[in-house]
Amino acid sequence: MKVVLYLIPFVSSVFSMMTENDMPEILCKCLSEKAGSITIIPADLILYTCVNKYLAETWLERYQPPRRIDPDTINWLRSLGRKVRGQEYNIRTKRQAARRVRREIRTLTDAQRNRFIRAVQELKDRRIGSTNRYDALASAHDGRALGSAHSGPNFPSWHREYLKLFEAALQEIDDRVTLPFFDSRLDYNLYDPRESNFWGENFMGDHRGVVSNGPFRLWRQRNGAYLERNGGNSGSMISPRGIRDVLSRRRNIDILSPWAARGRYGLENYHNAVHVWVGGSMLGVNTAPSDPVFFLHHCFIDYVWEQFRQRQTVDSETDYPFDQRAPPSQAPNRIMDNLETGKRNIDGYSNDYTDQYYRYSRSPTLCRQCRNRYPYLRCGDWFRGLCSATNRARITTFRSPIKNIKSLGIKKQFSTTINDSSRNKTSRKRRSTGDWLVYEPLIEEEIVSKTGRTKRSISSRRSNQKKRTSHITNMDSSMQNSFLLDGEPDIKRWVFIPVKIVHRRPSGLLFGTKVIKNKNIVDGVDVYSYNKYMNYTGEEQQAAYSHSFTSGSGADKVYVQVDGMSYNGKYIDYTIVDSRLPVSESVAFVAVKNPKLNSSISYISAYDSHGRICRPYCHSYRSYSNQYKTCSGVINLTEEKPKLYGEDVGEVTRLLYKSGKGKDFSRSDKNIFLSFYCDFHEMPWGKC
Ligand SMILES: *[C@@H]1O[C@H](CO)[C@@H](O)[C@H](O)[C@H]1NC(C)=O
Ligand SMILES: *[C@@H]1O[C@H](CO)[C@@H](O)[C@H](O)[C@H]1NC(C)=O
Ligand SMILES: *[C@@H]1O[C@H](CO)[C@@H](O)[C@H](O)[C@H]1NC(C)=O
Ligand SMILES: *[C@@H]1O[C@H](CO)[C@@H](O)[C@H](O)[C@H]1NC(C)=O
Ligand SMILES: *[C@@H]1O[C@H](CO)[C@@H](O)[C@H](O)[C@H]1NC(C)=O
Numbered sequence: 001m002k003v004v005l006y007l008i009p010f011v012s013s014v015f016s017m018m019t020e021n022d023m024p025e026i027l028c029k030c031l032s033e034k035a036g037s038i039t040i041i042p043a044d045l046i047l048y049t050c051v052n053k054y055l056a057e058t059w060l061e062r063y064q065p066p067r068r069i070d071p072d073t074i075n076w077l078r079s080l081g082r083k084v085r086g087q088e089y090n091i092r093t094k095r096q097a098a099r100r101v102r103r104e105i106r107t108l109t110d111a112q113r114n115r116f117i118r119a120v121q122e123l124k125d126r127r128i129g130s131t132n133r134y135d136a137l138a139s140a141h142d143g144r145a146l147g148s149a150h151s152g153p154n155f156p157s158w159h160r161e162y163l164k165l166f167e168a169a170l171q172e173i174d175d176r177v178t179l180p181f182f183d184s185r186l187d188y189n190l191y192d193p194r195e196s197n198f199w200g201e202n203f204m205g206d207h208r209g210v211v212s213n214g215p216f217r218l219w220r221q222r223n224g225a226y227l228e229r230n231g232g233n234s235g236s237m238i239s240p241r242g243i244r245d246v247l248s249r250r251r252n253i254d255i256l257s258p259w260a261a262r263g264r265y266g267l268e269n270y271h272n273a274v275h276v277w278v279g280g281s282m283l284g285v286n287t288a289p290s291d292p293v294f295f296l297h298h299c300f301i302d303y304v305w306e307q308f309r310q311r312q313t314v315d316s317e318t319d320y321p322f323d324q325r326a327p328p329s330q331a332p333n334r335i336m337d338n339l340e341t342g343k344r345n346i347d348g349y350s351n352d353y354t355d356q357y358y359r360y361s362r363s364p365t366l367c368r369q370c371r372n373r374y375p376y377l378r379c380g381d382w383f384r385g386l387c388s389a390t391n392r393a394r395i396t397t398f399r400s401p402i403k404n405i406k407s408l409g410i411k412k413q414f415s416t417t418i419n420d421s422s423r424n425k426t427s428r429k430r431r432s433t434g435d436w437l438v439y440e441p442l443i444e445e446e447i448v449s450k451t452g453r454t455k456r457s458i459s460s461r462r463s464n465q466k467k468r469t470s471h472i473t474n475m476d477s478s479m480q481n482s483f484l485l486d487g488e489p490d491i492k493r494w495v496f497i498p499v500k501i502v503h504r505r506p507s508g509l510l511f512g513t514k515v516i517k518n519k520n521i522v523d524g525v526d527v528y529s530y531n532k533y534m535n536y537t538g539e540e541q542q543a544a545y546s547h548s549f550t551s552g553s554g555a556d557k558v559y560v561q562v563d564g565m566s567y568n569g570k571y572i573d574y575t576i577v578d579s580r581l582p583v584s585e586s587v588a589f590v591a592v593k594n595p596k597l598n599s600s601i602s603y604i605s606a607y608d609s610h611g612r613i614c615r616p617y618c619h620s621y622r623s624y625s626n627q628y629k630t631c632s633g634v635i636n637l638t639e640e641k642p643k644l645y646g647e648d649v650g651e652v653t654r655l656l657y658k659s660g661k662g663k664d665f666s667r668s669d670k671n672i673f674l675s676f677y678c679d680f681h682e683m684p685w686g687k688c
Helices: 002-011 025-039 044-055 071-093 110-125 133-139 144-148 152-173 240-247 267-278 293-310 345-349 350-358 401-409 650-655
Strands: 019-021 100-102 208-210 229-230 356-361 376-378 387-389 493-506 555-566 570-578 583-593 600-608 616-617 628-630 634-639 674-678
Touching: 019 071, 025 044, 044 144, 044 229, 044 267, 044 555, 044 600, 071 152, 110 133, 110 152, 152 267, 152 293, 152 345, 152 350, 208 628, 240 267, 240 293, 267 293, 293 345, 293 356, 350 356, 387 493, 493 570, 493 600, 493 650, 555 583, 555 674, 583 600, 583 634, 583 650, 600 674
Parallel strands: 100 356, 493 674
Antiparallel strands: 019 634, 208 229, 376 387, 493 583, 555 570, 555 600, 570 583, 600 634, 616 628, 616 674
């Protein structure tokens, strides 16, 4: 009787308050166009690109009101632009002397770096219009620029001009400051990039959650949300191989989106992977410049692009690719959006920038260029012969974030994680008993450009065997969300829904739970792969990040990401699965817009920490059977009954486990509308 009553809402005409919507045309087209490259680039980068493309092209549907900018700010931006032009004029008379040198931030002296950091802090402190100078500049990346400065030929040009403005703003405060760059190859080459000094207190501050130490501690974004990062959950620093692939091409059409978006020559893909790696504010295109890391990262992309330009065999100033595949807003003669300098998109391809304003000092990559020369760089941490950043611990004593977090009024940051002050370096080096899997899609074998300066290829340098048997996983970090929704950070604007994750054991893994048969160890299997009833020999089709690992314990994360379609908001959380098991199942709780506020339509996606995407399934309430069917992942949440969401995590838990007592303590999957299947075999996206 109880069961029947319970089912009635599902079989009546209004069968659910959560329904599947069709995937919007723009998103679907983008995903299916790129589906073929899931064997080359991690699918979460494809997802990142396509979601951003969708959000950029439809931003007016979400921004209420659209990006506002006051006259003072416009005047200031214009004055910066004039300043830049003024310099140009002066410099023409005595050019070499005045050209600034942009350097890798780890090659600056402490004094130089501190000047830069102080100037950035000062930008944040100086008011302009209704905001401050930093945020005024950050907001230029939003609105129309979402579409006209990304995924196309205007990507390197618009950002080049943007960096120039940012640098001019810094120089207005301190004329000796030049924008440094963040060569993330130096961090890729580090055994564990999360340990890099770049995230030290004297550089950018920590990457775990709300930025609560370093020069930008407790910074707020322009909408009031805290500056936050979720470092190393997914994504990747840029591999030396990736840069060499880019530099092996000669035409912009070969390295820029949309033409090169599908392959490993795509500059923007590598750039995206760093945004994804840092996470938090850096993840949303509209919020990314809130983090000063943005400008250092983009300066490196500009550095790479400049190296590419130097190698071009055609005129770099006119090699602006444009056809019907490129967004119309990126037409060469269109004025750059939001920068107020009056430059056209193609003007960003001018040689003036590097002839007159700045040049780049070569970033040290080979050991002989960095050995014993810079305190923050070392030689051969993971790859022999290559420079890497140093670990934070080697330079500064690690201060526990627990101390700082008190000022947020939060008693304790981590309730279940390792106690940082007792944390020991040896305990960090993972057990070397289990086996590990290194994914190498981005560094696959390929003929190296003969014009490249490096004589030997990276792949010929064997990485340090001893260290490769250790584990680097992201199991220590949690996930911080901004709770920003339509410009206001507040958990009350969100509600939680359960999402079921069904994960299959990936191939190629071998864990330390050995099988003993007839007194001997059976090679090549562990207890969980030793079975005759299931078959795990099929290779995953999907590419994964090369610098990502499965923990020897089998613990792995699957992320669930929410992107608002009828609202402006993003939410990500994860659940933990056991990669040893043939099938492992778990439930993630993620937040979507509270339907009481207004239309709550979200695109929900799931991917693992190796960048591989899972397929969405929706509950089919029409039938009596408890079945899931493949679906779009776009859900429309309404206030109609039955209520399949919770105002908080406790309420969602009650949806799943009704009383939490005795025999009722079994999960009620009928209340889980959305599920993801992660086998990484099939194409993750259906047809549209
Ligand atoms: C962390 O460990 C240290 C020493 O091992 C101890 O003094 C401290 O109370 C611990 N802190 C927490 C929050 O458990
Ligand atoms: C750290 O590890 C070393 C070596 O295993 C051990 O001797 C030391 O007691 C550990 N320290 C702490 C604080 O656990
Ligand atoms: C295992 O999978 C492979 C490839 O899908 C197939 O050819 C083979 O027959 C399967 N073996 C068993 C025992 O199912
Ligand atoms: C819901 O959206 C409509 C139009 O988009 C708007 O007029 C209304 O104020 C919104 N309501 C709330 C509660 O935000
Ligand atoms: C979402 O669902 C509600 C209730 O079923 C419906 O009125 C509304 O039109 C739907 N929105 C969209 C965009 O489909």
